[in-house]
Amino acid sequence: MNSDAVLLEIKDLRTYFHLDEGVLKAVDGVSFNIYPNRVLGIVGESGCGKSITARSILRIVPAPGKVNGEILFHQNGSTVDLVTLSPHGPQIRGIRGREIAMIFQEPMSAFSPVHTIGNQIMEAVLVHERVDKAEARRRAIELLTHVGIPMPERRVDAYPHEMSGGMLQRAMIAMALALRPQVLIADEPTTALDVTIQAQILRLMKKLKSEIGMSIIFITHDLGVIANMADDVAVMYLGRVVEFGSVRQIFRNPQHPYTRALMKSIPKIGEERGAKLASIQGTVPVPLDPPRRCGFADRCPEFIAGRCDVDVPPLIETEPGHQVRCVLYEN
Amino acid sequence: MWGYVLRRVSYMLLTIWALSFVVFVIIQLPPGDYLSTYISSQQAQGNTFDDAAIAALRRQYGLDGTFFDQYWKWITNFLQGDMGRSFEWNQPVTVLLAERLPLTMILSISTLIFVYIVAIPIGIYSALNQYSLGDYVFSTIGFIGLAIPNFMLALILMYVLFKYFGLSAGGLFSDQYATAPWSLGKVLDLFQHLWVPVIVIGMAGTAGLIRVMRGSLLDELGKQYVVTARAKGVRERRLIFKYPVRIAINPIVSTIGWQLPRIVSGETIVAIVLSLPTTGPLLYRALLSQDMYLAGSIVLTLGVLTLVGTFISDILLVMVDPRISFEKKA
Ligand SMILES: Nc1ncnc2c1ncn2[C@@H]1O[C@H](COP(=O)(O)OP(=O)(O)O)[C@@H](O)[C@H]1O
Ligand SMILES: [Mg+2]
Numbered sequence: 001m002n003s004d005a006v007l008l009e010i011k012d013l014r015t016y017f018h019l020d021e022g023v024l025k026a027v028d029g030v031s032f033n034i035y036p037n038r039v040l041g042i043v044g045e046s047g048c049g050k051s052i053t054a055r056s057i058l059r060i061v062p063a064p065g066k067v068n069g070e071i072l073f074h075q076n077g078s079t080v081d082l083v084t085l086s087p088h089g090p091q092i093r094g095i096r097g098r099e100i101a102m103i104f105q106e107p108m109s110a111f112s113p114v115h116t117i118g119n120q121i122m123e124a125v126l127v128h129e130r131v132d133k134a135e136a137r138r139r140a141i142e143l144l145t146h147v148g149i150p151m152p153e154r155r156v157d158a159y160p161h162e163m164s165g166g167m168l169q170r171a172m173i174a175m176a177l178a179l180r181p182q183v184l185i186a187d188e189p190t191t192a193l194d195v196t197i198q199a200q201i202l203r204l205m206k207k208l209k210s211e212i213g214m215s216i217i218f219i220t221h222d223l224g225v226i227a228n229m230a231d232d233v234a235v236m237y238l239g240r241v242v243e244f245g246s247v248r249q250i251f252r253n254p255q256h257p258y259t260r261a262l263m264k265s266i267p268k269i270g271e272e273r274g275a276k277l278a279s280i281q282g283t284v285p286v287p288l289d290p291p292r293r294c295g296f297a298d299r300c301p302e303f304i305a306g307r308c309d310v311d312v313p314p315l316i317e318t319e320p321g322h323q324v325r326c327v328l329y330e331n
Numbered sequence: 332m333w334g335y336v337l338r339r340v341s342y343m344l345l346t347i348w349a350l351s352f353v354v355f356v357i358i359q360l361p362p363g364d365y366l367s368t369y370i371s372s373q374q375a376q377g378n379t380f381d382d383a384a385i386a387a388l389r390r391q392y393g394l395d396g397t398f399f400d401q402y403w404k405w406i407t408n409f410l411q412g413d414m415g416r417s418f419e420w421n422q423p424v425t426v427l428l429a430e431r432l433p434l435t436m437i438l439s440i441s442t443l444i445f446v447y448i449v450a451i452p453i454g455i456y457s458a459l460n461q462y463s464l465g466d467y468v469f470s471t472i473g474f475i476g477l478a479i480p481n482f483m484l485a486l487i488l489m490y491v492l493f494k495y496f497g498l499s500a501g502g503l504f505s506d507q508y509a510t511a512p513w514s515l516g517k518v519l520d521l522f523q524h525l526w527v528p529v530i531v532i533g534m535a536g537t538a539g540l541i542r543v544m545r546g547s548l549l550d551e552l553g554k555q556y557v558v559t560a561r562a563k564g565v566r567e568r569r570l571i572f573k574y575p576v577r578i579a580i581n582p583i584v585s586t587i588g589w590q591l592p593r594i595v596s597g598e599t600i601v602a603i604v605l606s607l608p609t610t611g612p613l614l615y616r617a618l619l620s621q622d623m624y625l626a627g628s629i630v631l632t633l634g635v636l637t638l639v640g641t642f643i644s645d646i647l648l649v650m651v652d653p654r655i656s657f658e659k660k661a
Contacts, residue, residue, distance in 0.1 A: 055558075058562055060561050062553075088567050093564040093565075094564065095564070096561070096562055096563060096564035097562065097563040102562040104555060104558070104559060106555055109554065109555040109556060110555045110556055110559045111556055112556040112574045113556075113653070113654055114577065114651075114652060114653055114654070115574075120559075120560075123565065127565050127566075159653045159654070172559075
């Protein structure tokens with residue numbers, strides 16, 4: 001895991017929405033690295049900025065969001081900073097789908113309802129490669145076969161409403177992997193699916209990852225899925241990474257009070273599911289003109305007046321590769 | 332698909348039959364009829380009629396018998412292409428309609444085309460450039476277009492054209508072509524006159540359609556499938572037209588026939604103001620003088636054409652959207 005091999009370096013990423021009501025700091029100083037062949041899990045409650053972080057990397061944040069910081073993409077010995085590219089320009093378009101691909105939460109709404117699955121998969125190929133339609137179609141069928149869709153020659157002409165959520169998510173994975181990207185960003189790819197289908201999709205992603213040899217940024221609010229998929233974990237809260245470490249470090253030795261609360265909310269065997277994050281009191285605030293303080297201070301059981309609410313805590317390295325953004329670890 | 336079409340056709344025939352009945356009831360609704368009005372105006376001039384003469388006249392005009400007898404006679408003749416006689420014009424209704432119905436259809440279809448050609452690009456532009464100067468300008472014009480009644484717009488246009496350009500905006504033909512047989516010159520002359528009523532009748536529809544197009548495209552632009560296409564690296568212009576525009580436009584274009592009723596009814600008053608030789612003014616006078624076969628035939632014919640237009644739209648709608656299947660809808 002030496003830094004020569006790093007593929008994607010996110011440094012102090014800040015994505016702000018300048019709204020009439022104020023500045024909404026959806027992502028506020030996020031840094032992490034993506035290494036070849038590794039899975040980074042990003043976990044956090046809904047609204048903490050996971051999707052905006054992912055979309056910032058591809059420069060597809062919704063208006064009026066503005067991306068700042070650095071997103072260094074290292075490729076064949078050269079480096080581009082994706083933040084400096086025009087979001088509609090040819091350079092970023094050449095990276096989208098080909099080098100960094102993305103899959104989404106709602107497979108039902110992620111496909112156009114009036115175009116066939118095949119048409120939309122073929123498009124992923126045709127946008128980036130000079131091949132004819134027949135070849136693109138052949139590739140689409142091959143991809144559908146690869147992701148385990150039965151009768152791919154027929155499904156290629158199916159419309160989204162004719163397929164189940166699980167099948168559609170497979171088709172979306174096929175579409176994202178059409179050009180064998182180096183990085184796959186998966187934004188809650190299994191959240192909308194039921195548990196058995198969820199397990200199948202996760203298995204498929206693992207298999208494809210080792211076949212293609214790509215890195216994955218796996219976004220979820222489900223720690224169980226993280227334990228299953230990730231090598232490294234970034235725990236996000238209110239636009240910031242509050243804890244970072246290997247999956248072992250995070251699960252064996254969770255340090256941030258927020259991470260610990262998340263751990264407690266994992267349903268144990270025999271417990272009812274759905275209790276999820278209810279054990280953390282309060283709800284995720286909206287980062288509209290957030291004050292300079294720890295974002296979790298209001299909900300934190302270990303809150304220290306005069307320390308947690310005076311500045312944003314620094315990221316402190318507590319063991320090699322394990323960092324936490326909390327004043328409890330300041331010496 | 333054919334099962335669906337067949338079912339729709341039978342519904343349509345049923346609707347047409349119901350329409351014919353309602354039309355007949357409505358034109359019979361005002362007290363008295365053409366003949367009693369005629370007789371009383373003759374009596375006012377000193378002419379007298381004995382009962383036998385009146386009964387003879389009633390029979391001649393087909394006004395004897397019960398309401399149902401009259402309806403039955405009218406509708407069976409209608410189906411055989413005989414729409415009865417106009418009392419006032421003393422001519423077969425078919426002859427009167429043959430002159431004017433084609434002009435009404437030309438006017439309506441031109442208006443439809445005008446509305447769509449103008450409204451759809453503007454609606455798309457406004458959605459893609461929401462809150463830009465152009466969007467505000469078009470919205471303002473649109474509100475004015477919706478707010479001004481079309482007869483008023485007709486009067487304003489006539490006034491402006493006459494006062495500042497010395498043009499008379501009435502009619503559909505210049506004097507030398509008005510009664511002339513059809514020729515290339517007459518067609519060209521028609522198009523030179525057509526644009527004023529087309530704008531006047533189409534104004535409100537255009538304004539309304541701009542708002543519909545803008546609104547539904549704005550809805551679609553925020554959808555997840557647009558983000559998916561963007562994440563694949565598709566060019567912005569291309570993806571906008573391939574996905575959200577196509578999806579927003581589908582129901583709008585395929586329901587083109589649903590605009591017909593508004594255009595046909597808007598046509599009447601504008602045609603009176605602009606003295607257009609279409610069916611509108613003819614219908615208006617026929618209703619005033621209780622010229623029942625003429626009035627009934629015009630309303631029924633326009634009604635049938637409108638139903639056919641909406642029927643075609645319904646079929647189109649199902650054809651362009653794979654989500655609606657013929658089986659499910661039927
Ligand atoms: N288009 C937008 N305009 C303004 N604020 C947004 C927009 N999209 C997301 N946000 C805000 O950004 C924050 C992070 O959102 P998001 O990244 O979607 O969270 P999640 O972690 O659930 O994926 C939230 O507070 C959300 O309200
Ligand atoms: Mg999200």
